[in-house]
Amino acid sequence: MSQTSERGQPGATRSSPAPVTATTPAGAPAAGAPATGAPAAGAALAHGVEHVTDAAGKILRDLVGEQRRRAVAFDPACADLWQDLDAVTGGKLLRPRLVAAAYLGLGGTDLVAAAHVAAAHELLHTAMVVHDDVLDHDEVRRGHPNVAGRTRARLTADGVPRAAVDQQAGAAALLAGDAALAQAFGLLATGAVPPARLGELVRLLADGVATTVSGELLDVRGALAVPSDVDAVLVAELKTAVYSFRVPLESGAVLADAPGVARAVLAGVGTALGVAYQLVDDELGTIGDPALTGKSVLSDLREGKRTELLRVAWQRADPRQAALLDTHVGRADLDDSGAHAVVDVLHDTGAVEDVRALARRSADIARTLATHLPEPLATYLAGVVDDLAGRAR
Helix, strand or coil: CCCCCCCCCCCCCCCCCCCCCCCCCCCCCCCCCCCCCHHHHHHHHHHHHHHHHHHHHHHHHHHHHHHHHHHHCCCHHHHHHHHHHHHHCCCCCHHHHHHHHHHHHCCCCCHHHHHHHHHHHHHHHHHHHHHHHHHHCCCEECCEECHHHHHHHHHHHCCCCHHHHHHHHHHHHHHHHHHHHHHHHHHHCCCCCCHHHHHHHHHHHHHHHHHHHHHHHHHHHHHHCCHHHCCHHHHHHHHHHHHHHHHHHHHHHHHCCCCHHHHHHHHHHHHHHHHHHHHHHHHHHHHCCHHHHCCCCHHHHHHCCCCHHHHHHHHHCCHHHHHHHHHHCCCCCCCHHHHHHHHHHHHHCCHHHHHHHHHHHHHHHHHHHHCCCCCCHHHHHHHHHHHHHCCCC
């Protein structure tokens, strides 16, 4: 899952684990010249996406508020859990935008149903990042305390011993992620979603969770392997691309009752875009500007995170460079000097440029596939690709 925040509003300014290829499923709608009135249609789609996204945000706020009011009747600590979730829910709402864009772009008109499906995907994202932070032992996200960090601050202020705080903070985060995950499915069952589409939408969400779990497991197991042996691109697809990009786009298509071929194209767009996004995200987490990413460039290197950057660098490193990587990567006390030395190796081995090229190729695949969707959806998604794959380094 992404560790840095999505920047900007994707597309708003522009009217299975096998590698993705730039092919179009047979029978896919062909791209044509923009019709008369295309700018107006693009603006209308962008406006509709923002309308659905705003509605999804309100649904999430109302849900969290209601859960907190219910929980306080059990114990104030239960209400604190939902308050902490509220603090980490939101951001740029990328996933609701993708649901809304696919739904509206394929002819959907029920904004209430779209908003509930969009909100479900955002709450799923909240659950995934809360659990991801537990696995990574992180207590900060986007520069602010996450569920575990907020729990730690509260218990420490109450004078709870450090050992007990460690256990309590981890437990609170695990349970908060579980609660968010359950309510993501609950949002689909509110009655706003047409019964004819509900089963497939639930299946999509469940499959997205199962795929992400596989990606998380491979990511965790990667710590037991040397970086050159870890398939970081596969992990990126399983852990990030499917639930964050592919499933939201497919869900919008399912809700719109779009032809299966359009759904297949969107699945390809989402997978390719998600891989490009994660490759860029891993670069930003290692050599990006902390002022832009909200994350220290030390954390991934201290963790020894198995990224494609490190895989390529380790494969190409000469004995001196390999010794330097062995010395610094994975050190909990890594300082700026050691990080700079690692970054020099990433550049000198050509790993940075190679991974940037791979991200560009994945983004190009997403753009190419998007041209086989009807306008203005094709142009909107091209804008999303440009925004996310071209984030500032």
